[in-house]
Structure formats: structure tokens, C-alpha cells
Amino acid sequence: MDGGFVIETRDLRKMYGPHLALDDVDVQIPQGAIGILGPNGAGKSTFFKCILGLITTTSGDGRVLGYDIKTEGDLIRSRIGYMPEYDSLDPDLNAIDQVRYAGELLGMSPSAAMQRAHEVLEYVGLRDQRYRKIESFSTGMKQATKLACAIVHDPEILICDEPTNGLDQRSREFMLKTLRRTVDEGGGTVLMSSHVMDDVQEVCDRVVMIHQGNIVVNRPISDLANQIEKEVEAVIWGGATKMEEALISHGLKVRRMGRVMRVTIEDENTIEQIISIAAKSEVQIRELREYEPDLEDIFLLIMDKLGARVKGTSELMTSEHTGGDRSV
Amino acid sequence: MFDEDEIVDDSLEPETVQTASKNEVDSELGQTRMEVAYGAGDGDDDAKAVVARKASMGVLYEQIYRPWNGQLGPRWVRNYAIFRHHVYGIFSSKGHRHYNPFVRLSILVIFLTSLTPIAMIFLSVTISGGEGSDWLNRMWGVNRYNLWGQVLGYFPRNLCMWPLLTALVVGGMISDDRKNGTSAIYFSRPVTRTDYTAMKYLSSAVVLGFVIVFSYMLYYTSAIVFNGEGWAYLIDTLPMFLGGLLAGILLVITYTSIGMALSSVSQSRFFAAIGFLAIIFGTKIVALMIELIFETTIFYILSPYDSLAHLGQWLIGIPANYEHSLALSIISVIIYNAASVGLLITRVRSLEVTRE
Numbered sequence: 001m002d003g004g005f006v007i008e009t010r011d012l013r014k015m016y017g018p019h020l021a022l023d024d025v026d027v028q029i030p031q032g033a034i035g036i037l038g039p040n041g042a043g044k045s046t047f048f049k050c051i052l053g054l055i056t057t058t059s060g061d062g063r064v065l066g067y068d069i070k071t072e073g074d075l076i077r078s079r080i081g082y083m084p085e086y087d088s089l090d091p092d093l094n095a096i097d098q099v100r101y102a103g104e105l106l107g108m109s110p111s112a113a114m115q116r117a118h119e120v121l122e123y124v125g126l127r128d129q130r131y132r133k134i135e136s137f138s139t140g141m142k143q144a145t146k147l148a149c150a151i152v153h154d155p156e157i158l159i160c161d162e163p164t165n166g167l168d169q170r171s172r173e174f175m176l177k178t179l180r181r182t183v184d185e186g187g188g189t190v191l192m193s194s195h196v197m198d199d200v201q202e203v204c205d206r207v208v209m210i211h212q213g214n215i216v217v218n219r220p221i222s223d224l225a226n227q228i229e230k231e232v233e234a235v236i237w238g239g240a241t242k243m244e245e246a247l248i249s250h251g252l253k254v255r256r257m258g259r260v261m262r263v264t265i266e267d268e269n270t271i272e273q274i275i276s277i278a279a280k281s282e283v284q285i286r287e288l289r290e291y292e293p294d295l296e297d298i299f300l301l302i303m304d305k306l307g308a309r310v311k312g313t314s315e316l317m318t319s320e321h322t323g324g325d326r327s328v
Numbered sequence: 329m330f331d332e333d334e335i336v337d338d339s340l341e342p343e344t345v346q347t348a349s350k351n352e353v354d355s356e357l358g359q360t361r362m363e364v365a366y367g368a369g370d371g372d373d374d375a376k377a378v379v380a381r382k383a384s385m386g387v388l389y390e391q392i393y394r395p396w397n398g399q400l401g402p403r404w405v406r407n408y409a410i411f412r413h414h415v416y417g418i419f420s421s422k423g424h425r426h427y428n429p430f431v432r433l434s435i436l437v438i439f440l441t442s443l444t445p446i447a448m449i450f451l452s453v454t455i456s457g458g459e460g461s462d463w464l465n466r467m468w469g470v471n472r473y474n475l476w477g478q479v480l481g482y483f484p485r486n487l488c489m490w491p492l493l494t495a496l497v498v499g500g501m502i503s504d505d506r507k508n509g510t511s512a513i514y515f516s517r518p519v520t521r522t523d524y525t526a527m528k529y530l531s532s533a534v535v536l537g538f539v540i541v542f543s544y545m546l547y548y549t550s551a552i553v554f555n556g557e558g559w560a561y562l563i564d565t566l567p568m569f570l571g572g573l574l575a576g577i578l579l580v581i582t583y584t585s586i587g588m589a590l591s592s593v594s595q596s597r598f599f600a601a602i603g604f605l606a607i608i609f610g611t612k613i614v615a616l617m618i619e620l621i622f623e624t625t626i627f628y629i630l631s632p633y634d635s636l637a638h639l640g641q642w643l644i645g646i647p648a649n650y651e652h653s654l655a656l657s658i659i660s661v662i663i664y665n666a667a668s669v670g671l672l673i674t675r676v677r678s679l680e681v682t683r684e
Contacts, residue, residue, distance in 0.1 A: 049681065052681070053515060054516075054681055073518075074520065075518070077516060077517055077518045078400055078517070078518040080516075082512070082516035082681070084509065084516070084681070086509050086512075087508060087509045088508070088509040088510055088511075088512035088513050089508065089509075089510065089513075090425075090426070090504070090510050091420075091508060092425075092426030093426065094423075096420075097423045097424075100423070101413055101513075102513055102517070104405075104406070104409035104413075105406055105409055105410070105513065105514060105517040105519055106400050106406065106517050106518065107400035107402065107403075107405045107406050107518070108398065108400060108401065109401065109405070110386070112398050112407075116396055116398075119394050119396075123391060123393060123394070125389070125391070127389070133655075149513060150516075153396060153398075153400065154395050154397075175538070177391075178391065181391060181393055185393035186393045186395065187395075201437040233501035274364035
């Protein structure tokens with residue numbers, strides 16, 4: 001690794017015919033828990049495929065754990081664990097056999113793979129279900145099995161594509177706790193792609209945002225929160241549109257979500273100004289408080305600045321993400 | 329009953345714990361727990377009562393990340409794992425690829441049926457000397473026609489047994505990976521698409537070879553052993569045996585290629601199986617009808633079975649049933665294999681690791 005970065009790319013470009021999937025990506029990713037964010041079609045999956053050495057890049061260079069992504073893909077993949085977004089398990093196998101086989105495909109001996117399969121299935125909370133067929137598993141158990149397959153060889157980098165897809169609250173918390181523990185106790189790196197910003201915020205220290213094939217952000221989450229302008233949140237009753245227009249006409253920056261308005265604090269008089277405008281507009285302010293931006297706000301603000309019309313991250317989700325009609 | 333130490337919460341201050349246990353075990357004070365509890369006896373003011381505290385539920389599951397420092401094996405270890413997973417599944421689905429019990433039973437029945445000539449040779453030896461023995465030997469003993477028939481005979485082998493065997497074994501080889509998304513498990517590991525395809529192909533070919541070629545070899549060996557034949561017999565019959573062996577291997581390769589290609593184009597093992605049977609029987613029927621109407625065998629080059637049968641007749645050295653040139657049948661076999669392998673490679677190249 002050069003300069004302590006586990007992943008480095010320089011001018012990495014990938015084109016599918018005329019479509020530009022990655023546009024001269026320069027990124028340096030240090031060890032730790034990193035969230036990979038971006039709207040659908042931004043280039044996240046292409047980025048993963050490139051760093052796994054699975055597809056040939058159009059131009060540019062990249063190194064993962066010091067290995068060249070163009071020529072040493074097999075060495076990279078033997079040191080990376082990948083947890084796919086979609087179903088990737090054989091429903092006819094028991095969990096233990098699926099994980100053992102995943103280990104054998106990495107080059108582990110059958111006995112070592114079996115030993116390790118027991119360990120990782122216990123780690124992901126499937127100790128008592130390891131001899132059950134995967135077809136009988138809930139979505140949460142399948143996700144845990146995929147995670148077990150990914151960490152069977154104790155990888156240096158774990159790539160998780162939407163790890164909380166379709167999970168209920170309890171399973172989601174367990175999955176996130178497990179990922180965080182994998183970084184803390186395993187000492188490795190987790191690259192986590194998710195549309196659920198709360199999940200990313202809970203696990204990751206840093207985010208990399210991709211938009212239209214470009215890396216638009218690569219910073220620690222704490223830095224990003226400090227960069228965002230402070231806002232005050234007001235819950236309006238009896239004329240939200242009137243209030244919004246009045247605030248804008250007084251030169252204030254407003255983000256409106258129904259009856260909730262987030263107004264950028266320009267100076268110490270902003271709050272008084274809001275109250276005064278509300279009084280003049282004859283609307284009620286039911287609540288008024290300082291607003292702490294979370295990762296979702298940061299994401300939406302950045303996407304808004306980049307011209308991507310995303311009102312909320314829920315817009316980016318399909319029934320696959322939410323679990324559809326399936327009960328867990 | 330609970331032991332007192334178990335009931336005491338970990339959060340108890342050390343001093344309190346000491347007092348409690350001292351009261352229980354220290355006989356110097358001459359106190360019992362009851363005395364302490366009810367304030368009886370001397371030193372009552374200094375004593376501390378042992379009171380019930382909320383018991384800890386205990387920890388049944390403790391999540392600990394265990395590192396692994398083992399060495400990963402080289403390429404052949406990974407490839408052998410793929411091979412083993414698919415081949416061992418035929419014998420025991422426990423821990424390996426799952427083959428439906430019906431599929432395994434069918435393979436067993438086909439294998440045992442392909443061994444029936446051995447039983448007939450054994451019978452002819454047992455009743456040696458009579459007319460029946462000669463008839464049995466002519467019908468099932470080793471000769472050019474029987475060697476050809478053991479692999480390439482149409483009924484029952486190429487009508488009922490080999491195509492069904494291929495359809496059952498090869499049907500889900502790649503289509504199951506497409507359907508279940510398990511290709512991601514392969515391609516996110518240091519398994520190349522070439523290795524993946526080659527190992528799946530080899531696994532299928534070995535299973536087919538075990539039934540088709542191994543039964544052929546067993547048939548020839550049994551004839552020598554049961555009849556007590558010597559070196560002269562071996563030298564006489566070995567060339568035609570090797571011709572049949574080569575024809576058997578070509579049959580396995582061609583059927584595997586077509587079956588694997590069909591398996592790679594869909595997500596349904598049923599489609600691959602039915603598609604394979606349709607190609608084998610459909611081309612044969614079309615060619616047969618054209619022969620009956622127009623009295624030409626040229627259209628048999630469309631049929632993989634007939635092209636192989638024609639080639640096999642030449643390899644073993646028996647008169648051909650077909651009027652058209654052998655070269656056309658050879659070209660047909662080559663084209664079928666090349667087209668199937670080409671399709672297989674193209675389709676495997678399109679298998680995704682991120683989503684399918």
C-alpha cells in the first residue's frame with residue numbers, strides 16, 4: 001500500500017460502448033469503514049467491479065492493497081470479501097456447506113474451510129441454523145450467510161453492497177453492529193454501499209460519493225457535517241407556501257419539506273427575522289429549533305448542488321431494498 | 329437452587345461482595361445468614377444484610393471476530409473444489425451440489441442398464457457349450473457391431489439413455505447459477521471465467537463419461553475376463569475397442585458441449601434439458617422423414633447423433649448406414665462443438681458478479 005491507502009485509482013475511466021460509467025476517477029481510500037454513496041446508475045457497481053479486477057478498464061490505473069487492478073485481479077479477489085446485493089446463495093445447500101464451498105473457492109483446504117465456516121457462521125449469529133437449508137432462511141439469515149461467505153478467509157477489505165436490503169429493524173441493527181465490529185476487531189476495511197444513510201452513518205467514518213461516474217466527495221463524515229451551513233428548523237401551521245415565499249423574498253435560504261422549513265442561519269438575527277416574517281405572514285410557528293444535519297441531508301445537498309433531482313434517499317430504493325412484500 | 333455467587337451481579341462493589349461472602353463462609357463471627365438478616369445476635373449494627381439483587385440473564389451468545397491466518401491454495405485447489413462440488417454431488421448431495429434423488433436414481437438406472445451386456449456375457453459363459461450360449465455370445469459378445477452399439481446404438485442407448493442422462497446432468501450446470509445468482513460467489517473469488525467454464529464442463533463430461541465410456545470399458549474387460557481370453561484376443565480386438573473408445577469420448581464431448589451451451593442461455597434447467605432432447609430427437613426425426621420422402625441421407629448431418637454414429641462406424645470399421653460423405657459428418661460434429669463452445673463462452677462472459 002502506498003501512503004497507507006488500501007485503494008488508489010488514477011484517471012480511472014470505464015466506458016460501456018458510448019456510455020461513460022467512470023469518468024477519470026482519482027480516489028484514495030484509507031483503511032476503515034467507508035460508505036460508498038450515489039444515486040442509481042452513478043457508477044458504484046462499476047467501481048466495485050473495477051477494484052475487484054473483474055472488468056477491463058478503458059484507461060487509467062488502480063491499485064488495491066498494492067496490487068494492480070489490471071493484471072492482478074485474482075490476487076486482489078483472494079484478499080477481498082464481497083457481499084453481493086442480490087441473492088447469491090444456492091438454496092439447496094445448508095448454510096455450513098455454502099460457506100465452506102465459498103472458502104474452498106478461495107483455495108482453502110476442505111478441512112480448513114469447514115472449520116472456518118463454523119467460526120464465521122457463529123460470528124454472524126447463525127450457529128444454531130448452520131445445518132438448515134438456505135431455502136428455508138429469512139432475508140436476514142440469507143444476508144448473514146452472504147456476509148459469512150465474504151469473511152470466511154478474514155479478508156483485508158470487505159465490500160458490502162446494500163447489506164441491510166430487506167432487513168427488519170432487529171436484523172438491520174445486528175448486521176450493522178457486526179460490520180462495525182469487523183472493522184474494529186478484524187482491523188480491516190469495510191466498503192459499504194447503501195441507500196440508507198442512517199446505516200452508513202452508523203457504520204462508516206468516511207464517505208465516498210459518486211455522481212455520474214465522478215467522485216464528488218471523499219471525506220470523513222465529521223468533516224462534512226462541519227462544512228454544512230447551520231440551519232434552523234421551523235414547523236409552520238396555516239400557510240407554509242406563504243411563509244416560504246416570504247422567507248425567500250427576505251433573502252433567506254429555505255429548504256421545505258411539507259410544513260417543515262429549514263432556514264439557513266445567516267447571522268444572529270436570523271431567528272428573530274423568521275419570527276417576524278411569520279407574524280407578518282400571519283402563520284403560526286409551532287416548533288423552532290436548531291437543526292443538526294445528518295448524512296442524508298449532506299447527501300441530498302450535494303446531489304442538489306450537482307443538479308441531481310433527488311428529493312429523498314427513499315426515492316433511490318426499489319422493493320429489493322425494502323424487502324418488498326416479504327415478511328422477515 | 330442458585331449459588332449465591334451466581335446471583336450477585338457483576339456490578340456489585342468489591343467491598344459489598346466481600347462482606348456478603350464473608351458472612352456466609354466466615355465462622356469466626358459465629359453468625360449465620362438468618363441471624364444477619366433478622367438482626368439477631370451480636371454485632372448486629374455492623375452487619376450487612378445479603379439482599380436479593382437482580383440476577384444477570386447471562387450471555388448465551390458472544391460475538392467475537394476470529395482472525396484467520398491460514399494460507400490459500402493455488403489455482404488447482406480452487407478448480408478442484410469446483411470439480412469436486414459437482415461430481416461428488418452425484419454420489420452424496422450432503423455438502424456438495426444437490427442433485428434431485430430422482431436424477432440420481434435415473435443415473436443409477438441408466439448406468440445399470442448400460443451394464444446389461446455384461447450380465448449376458450456372464451450368462452453365455454455359465455451355460456457354455458450349448459446353442460443358447462452361441463446365440464448369447466453373438467448377441468452380446470465382443471464384436472465390431474456390439475462395440476459400436478454399446479456406445480452409439482440408437483435403441484435404447486441414444487434414444488432413451490444418453491440424451492436423458494445428459495439432460496439430467498448438464499441441465500442446471502450454469503442455468504442454476506444464473507437463476508440463484510451464485511455466479512457472484514464464483515466471480516468475486518479468484519476464479520476466472522475460463523476456470524469456471526472448464527471445471528463445469530469437465531465435471532459434466534466426467535459424469536457422462538463415467539456412465540457411457542466406463543460402462544463400455546467394463547463391457548470389453550468383462551468379456552475378456554469371463555471368456556478367459558489371452559493376449560492374442562486382446563491384440564486382435566484392441567484396435568476396434570480403441571475406435572469405439574474414441575467414438576464414446578467424442579459422443580461425451582459433443583453432448584456435453586451442446587448441453588452446457590443450452591444451460592448457459594437460460595435460467596431454467598428444464599429449458600436446457602428439453603432443449604437438448606429437442607435437438608437430438610428433432611434433428612433425427614426431420615432427417616428420417618426427409619430420407620423416407622426423398623431417399624437421401626444428407627440431412628442426417630443436421631443430427632448430432634447421426635453424425636457421431638457415422639463417424640463411429642468408420643472408427644470401429646463397420647459399413648456405414650449413410651450414403652453421404654463421412655467428411656460431412658465430421659464437419660457437422662466439429663461445427664456442433666465449435667458453435668456450442670462459442671455460445672457457452674459468450675454467455676459465461678456475460679454472467680455478472682454485481683447483479684444478474
